[in-house]
Amino acid sequence: MTSTPAPGTTRPGGRTARVREAVLRVAGDALAEDGFDALDLAEIARRAGVGKTTVYRRWNAPGALAADLLADMAEQSLPRSDTGSLHGDLTENARLVVKTLTDERQGRLFKALIAASLCNAQAAEALHRFYEVRIGEWAGCVTDAVARGEIPAGTDPRAVVAAVSAPLYYALLNTGAALNADDADRAAAAAVAGARAGVWVGEG
Template identity: 80%
Template sequence: MADTPAPGTVRPGGRTARVRETVLQTAADVLAEAGFEALDLAEVARRAGVGRTTVYRRWGTPGTLAADLLDDMAAQSLPRTDTGSVEGDLRANARLVVETLTDPRQGRLFKALIAAALCNGQAAEALHRFYATRIEEWAGCVTDAVRRGELPAGTDARRVIAAVSAPLYYALLNTGAPLTEADAHDAADAALAAARAGVWATAADQHR
């Protein structure tokens, strides 16, 4: 007998796909409006105009629903910018992070999803997948820069991209200071300076 897929992991098409899209959009609205603690499956079903049984059968828990939303966001995220220079690419990445986090709806949504990840294992795993997907997408700007000779050989592209967004998320979650385009450029430039200095390059590759 075949194993039954875990709630929220099936990706069927047709009407079921439309129901999923509607429920995920509604879940995002609830998270942005009131946070993870307000993500009640019965209320999501009511607002989405979907049968409660369908929502409980498909997702089962608020954590599963939040995780599915994160996976959907990762699948639909935009491709990286290619400006032709590593400085331009990293600044574009940082500006995208700032624009997302300062957007009235998206900023609240990400805060809610981060909160969900702190108290729910499924949401935490999905948040890790989301950022791994985004870092992998933008890592190409670093590998391109290495190929062009702008950065040392062996530079760890994923660590550079993570270093761009890290201070921006820190500011969002810990300092409460409003993020600006200047903050984006500072974060990108600091990561670039470290990358140029070989902070994320292996010694063996640097001396080849």
Template identity: 60%
Template sequence: MREAVVRAVGDALIEVGLAGLDLADVARRAGVGKTTVYRRWGTVAAAVADLVDDMVETSAPRADTGGLAGDLRANAELVAETLADPRQGRLLAALIAAAREDERTAEALRRFYAARIAVWEPCVTDAVARGELPAGTDAAAVVRAVSAPLYYRFLTSGDAPEQADVTRAVDAAVAAAEAGAYR
């Protein structure tokens, strides 16, 4: 039931935005009783927060290629694939818009990104341990430096990042990290 409701929340958010999201409609879309939805989630904000929590729980694990550039490339490609996915890209855009309107959604989205960054931080800490990067490199900053240009392209142009964007983001982050810019 949770899976159906979470999917329905995402579908509705994509179609009507946060302002148009209605728990009765979510129940109908999910094929469950609206009493069940109201009892378990209670508010639209709670349902959207659960959607984001589900995204954290079901996100892909990090790759371990054995080298910083390969690991960060795997991360960047995952971000690019997610943004290119017809549903996932639209859902992330809808969640970002919803976060501007609702603090609970904003907090859930911050938790999502914090969790995703935490999953990928070992790419950087492992690179420091191997001597690829200077000691004291801020792992979260390096991971954000890879993802940020990809999200920026998506949010400002509406286009999913291309392979050239992935390469540029990874190359720039690696070069900056090697130069000590993230210490």
């Protein structure tokens, strides 16, 4: 028995892909400007120049639209770095996080999506999936470092990668501090030091 995909989870092509691109662009702008409450499907359809019926049929709720937006962002994110060292790779990761969070549009967009995840189950699931995909992408930096003998065998790759971005998101959401390259470099260095010390051995 086949199951029906959840709204906003299929990957279309052709004209449908162009419709999706237009709607997600407008939805992202609305989120960045006014937050999750601005995701009125009829208004999004109007601003995107798309039929309202098409939008309701494909996404059916603001949460599904936010979920598809996050899925698209995960697809568009840059692949992990491969500098030849754990410190170099995690520094690149941290700098990418800071670049994203300090971007005028992307920073506001992430704040809106995080806020949406606190009150909308679809948005929460999508946000968790987004970070699972991105952490999984960068986990290879850690497994490569284990293979090179930089850090102990048994180190949990996902825990190390999560440790890089955790202090940066904390600063963004809880302190309001303006992030910069020094913050990125410190976060990466701390994660590398912890990994070398075996902090995340056996965590997976």
